[in-house]
Amino acid sequence: MNVSRRAALRPFGMKVYYKSGAFVAYKDTMLTFDAAEDCSGKSLRCITHAHADHTTKVNESNLLMTAETHELLRALRCLEYHASILEFGKAVEVGSVRIRAVNAGHILGSCQYVVECDDGALLFSGDINVHDTLVTKAAEPAHADFMIVEATYGSPFFVFPDREIIYSKIVRWICDCLRDGNVPAFKTYLIGKSQEVIKLVNEYLGIPVIVNESVAKACEVYKKFGLNLSYFCKNTAAGKELLRSGECVYVSNHRTDIPVDRRVKWAIATGWALRYRFDFYDAAFPLSSHTDFKGLINHVETCMPNTVYTMHGYSELLAKVLERRGFVASALESAETFIPFVYGRG
Numbered sequence: 404m405n406v407s408r409r410a411a412l413r414p415f416g417m418k419v420y421y422k423s424g425a426f427v428a429y430k431d432t433m434l435t436f437d438a439a440e441d442c443s444g445k446s447l448r449c450i451t452h453a454h455a456d457h458t459t460k461v462n463e464s465n466l467l468m469t470a471e472t473h474e475l476l477r478a479l480r481c482l483e484y485h486a487s488i489l490e491f492g493k494a495v496e497v498g499s500v501r502i503r504a505v506n507a508g509h510i511l512g513s514c515q516y517v518v519e520c521d522d523g524a525l526l527f528s529g530d531i532n533v534h535d536t537l538v539t540k541a542a543e544p545a546h547a548d549f550m551i552v553e554a555t556y557g558s559p560f561f562v563f564p565d566r567e568i569i570y571s572k573i574v575r576w577i578c579d580c581l582r583d584g585n586v587p588a589f590k591t592y593l594i595g596k597s598q599e600v601i602k603l604v605n606e607y608l609g610i611p612v613i614v615n616e617s618v619a620k621a622c623e624v625y626k627k628f629g630l631n632l633s634y635f636c637k638n639t640a641a642g643k644e645l646l647r648s649g650e651c652v653y654v655s656n657h658r659t660d661i662p663v664d665r666r667v668k669w670a671i672a673t674g675w676a677l678r679y680r681f682d683f684y685d686a687a688f689p690l691s692s693h694t695d696f697k698g699l700i701n702h703v704e705t706c707m708p709n710t711v712y713t714m715h716g717y718s719e720l721l722a723k724v725l726e727r728r729g730f731v732a733s734a735l736e737s738a739e740t741f742i743p744f745v746y747g748r749g
C-alpha cells in the first residue's frame with residue numbers, strides 16, 4: 404500500500420459502493436453504472452455499453468448512454484424508452500457533477516465515464532480493450548483521482564497473444580475447414596465478436612459470410628456508424644444458396660443446426676479459451692473484446708489515479724497487484740453495500 408498517497412487524501416464527500424453495479428453519490432446527485440437495480444429510485448443510470456449483462460432492466464427511465472449504444476439496444480431489444488444521449492468528447496451537467504464519455508474500445512459505442520465535481524474526478528472504465536481491433540479503436544486513457552476498473556481478466560494467467568497472431572490462426576483454421584469439405588462456423592457474442600470475425604473474413608479471405616438474423620441486426624447498426632461489413636443473412640435467397648454451396652463462413656450467436664449438405668466445424672472465440680477447454684467445439688480461439696491482465700495494469704498506470712477500485716472477475720487479485728505497484732486499491736464488491744471511501748484531493 405502506498406501510505407504517502409493515502410495520506411495525501413482528505414474527505415470531499417463522494418461515496419462509492421457496489422450493489423449489482425457501481426453506485427456513486429455526490430451531494431444531491433446519485434449515479435449508477437451498469438447496475439441491475441436502482442436502490443434509490445432516483446439515480447441517473449449510466450450505461451457503458453450494449454452487452455446484455457450491463458443492460459439489465461434497461462427499459463426503466465432516467466438512462467444515459469452513447470448514441471451507438473442506444474441504436475444497438477433499440478435494434479436488438481425492440482424497446483421503446485427514453486434515454487439521454489452523451490456524445491463522445493462532450494460533457495453533460497447532472498446535478499452537482501459533470502459527466503464525460505470516453506472511448507472504452509470494447510464494442511461499438513462502449514464508453515468510460517469521467518465524473519467531475521468541485522473536489523475531484525472519478526473514472527468508471529467499465530469493460531475495456533486497450534488495443535485496436537479490426538472493428539474498434541483502443542480505449543483512451545483519462546486522468547482521474549479515483550478509478551473503478553473491471554477485472555474480468557485481472558489475473559497474470561490471462562496475457563493474450565498478439566491479435567494478429569490470433570487472426571492468422573483463425574484464417575488458417577477456416578482455410579483448413581474449407582479444404583477438407585467442412586463449413587467453418589463461429590459461435591460468437593452478438594455484439595462485437597461477431598462483427599470482428601466477419602470483418603476478419605472480409606479483409607483477409609474474401610469468402611462470403613452468412614449470419615443469423617440477430618447478428619444481421621447488430622451488423623446493421625455497425626454499418627450505420629460507418630463500419631463496412633459484407634455478409635448475407637441465412638434466410639435470404641443468396642444466403643441459402645451460399646450455404647448450399649458450402650463455400651462460406653457461418654457466424655451466429657447461437658450454436659444451432661445450419662442447412663448445409665456438408666459437415667460443419669464449430670469454433671468459439673473467447674478470452675476464456677486461454678484457460679479452459681471447449682471440448683464441444685472443434686476449435687477455440689482466445690479472441691476477446693476485453694483487455695488482458697497487462698492491458699488492465701497499463702490502463703490504470705496511464706490514467707494515474709490515486710485510488711483504484713476493481714470489480715468483476717479477478718477483482719481481489721488485481722487490487723493486490725495494483726497495491727504492490729503503488730496504488731491504493733481494493734475490490735469494490737467486497738465493500739458490500741455502503742461507502743468504502745470518502746476521500747478527496749489534498
Ligand SMILES: [Zn+2]
Nearest residue numbers: 452454509530
Ligand atoms: Zn461487455
